[in-house]
Amino acid sequence: MPRFEVSTSIAAPPQRVFDLSLEVEVHTSSMAGSTERAVDGVTSGQLALGDTVTWQARHFGLNWRMTSRISAYDPPGYFVDEQERGPFRRWHHAHHFEPDGRGGTLMRDVIDFAAPLGPLGRLAELLVLDHYMRRLISTRNEHLKGLAEASGP
Template identity: 75%
Template structure:
């Protein structure tokens, strides 16, 4: 299993960043490069505790589907999404939002994931997914930062 963290500073209040992080349309726009779209579950608006959504996207030239559930939620401090069906043996993504002391937010993503296929999956984690997944989260966070700061 692989764990990584990405920390992003955002010049917007934690509640604003928290709310935008749960918006289906914001997430979809942040992953436009992979053609991500919603194909099931909550298809628009803000997700809530217990909600599921099925995403479809193209990565490495292959179309993937992943269904995730909001498994924990304590606004505006954190929420967790976990894969319930999809390409990973495990996907657990904790989103943390803390005031930065200047009216902004320190957003911290903590992701634990495991590729399928045992030893072959561990090789994929070390050689490809270990750099690819943090890059995707940083791209998502940059989009989220711009959206939150533009909204005031």
């Protein structure tokens, strides 16, 4: 099962970065390239522990839906979103927000995922999905960084 981590330094306090990370509108604007939008559950505002949201997006030329739940939540240190229904056999995304000692945040995303379809899914993970998902998370993080740093102290 693939696991990867993406770290992003953000010149904004952990609470601001944590809060922005849970905003539905921030997520959808960060994923504009895949036309991602919230279509069920919490579809606007800030997500909290136990909330579910169904995302619809276009990846690889196909429309996908994924329902995820905020399954762990400890502001402003971390939260976890996990797939309840969707294209993956498993999706577990832990978001960590650590003070960097200079008033900013080290944001770490730790993602464990698995594609369906047994050996064919494993091949897709190795050939396409691992790189694609890293790039998607990095793009999201750069968008979040820009918003957090633009909003001032």
